[in-house]
Amino acid sequence: MNPPDDRLTIYGSFTSSSSYKPILYLALARLPYSFRTVNLKIGVQKSPEYLAVNRWGVVPSLRHRGLTILQSNVILDYLARTTGHFEPAAEQQRWQAREWLAWEADHITAVNAFDTDAIVATFAEDAYVNDNRREIWGTEAIRAFMAKEFVGDHVTMEVREVLDHYGDIIVRARYDGTYDKANLPDELVMTSYFGISDNRIVSLAVIFNQPSPY
Numbered sequence: 001m002n003p004p005d006d007r008l009t010i011y012g013s014f015t016s017s018s019s020y021k022p023i024l025y026l027a028l029a030r031l032p033y034s035f036r037t038v039n040l041k042i043g044v045q046k047s048p049e050y051l052a053v054n055r056w057g058v059v060p061s062l063r064h065r066g067l068t069i070l071q072s073n074v075i076l077d078y079l080a081r082t083t084g085h086f087e088p089a090a091e092q093q094r095w096q097a098r099e100w101l102a103w104e105a106d107h108i109t110a111v112n113a114f115d116t117d118a119i120v121a122t123f124a125e126d127a128y129v130n131d132n133r134r135e136i137w138g139t140e141a142i143r144a145f146m147a148k149e150f151v152g153d154h155v156t157m158e159v160r161e162v163l164d165h166y167g168d169i170i171v172r173a174r175y176d177g178t179y180d181k182a183n184l185p186d187e188l189v190m191t192s193y194f195g196i197s198d199n200r201i202v203s204l205a206v207i208f209n210q211p212s213p214y
């Protein structure tokens with residue numbers, strides 16, 4: 001496990017949404033990199049060889065110029081700073097990009113970790129969720145909804161696209177889980193429209209969009 005120094009080497013798994021983040025970054029930036037597969041199904045992430053790279057025993061990891069960088073969002077920040085791709089020019093915007101990485105870790109990771117308290121903590125008290133035409137108001141109702149339909153159904157989100165539209169955040173993500181999949185496409189991509197105030201979600205509409213003829 002000693003890659004050449006200047007080459008970007010990602011240790012990851014194609015089944016891991018956290019690994020998907022730096023892989024997507026590198027693909028969009030058209031940067032060459034080496035990929036070392038860590039087979040999570042047979043527990044390679046807990047092997048002594050891999051623990052010497054990543055003491056948390058998870059993927060992804062990045063090695064570059066003798067450094068080992070861990071945590072997918074820290075890897076994204078490192079890649080932006082080191083390669084310049086997707087690094088905003090203005091300092092305020094660079095900090096704002098990091099702010100969103102932390103927000104992603106709070107909200108999206110809370111969903112993927114099936115952590116109801118952490119999910120609810122990202123919403124304001126009087127927030128509302130519109131889940132495909134059902135209105136769910138206030139943290140108590142949102143807690144019941146998240147506990148049953150996200151955590152209970154083991155829903156995971158794999159983020160595909162994020163747009164900042166005048167402060168509203170639009171996230172397209174692929175959903176998976178143990179919910180009833182009858183009448184749903186093999187790959188369910190839904191769009192979440194987030195309204196944010198004071199670093200809390202105040203509104204969230206989750207829509208299974210239909211193709212538009214316009």
Ligand SMILES: N[C@@H](CCC(=O)N[C@@H](CS)C(=O)NCC(=O)O)C(=O)O
Pocket residue numbers: 015016017018019040045057058059060070071072073
């Ligand atoms: N916060 C970490 C999460 C890493 C993580 O949980 N990776 C999962 C795959 S998505 C993993 O390696 N799981 C294997 C295990 O826990 O044994 C990051 O963003 O890098």
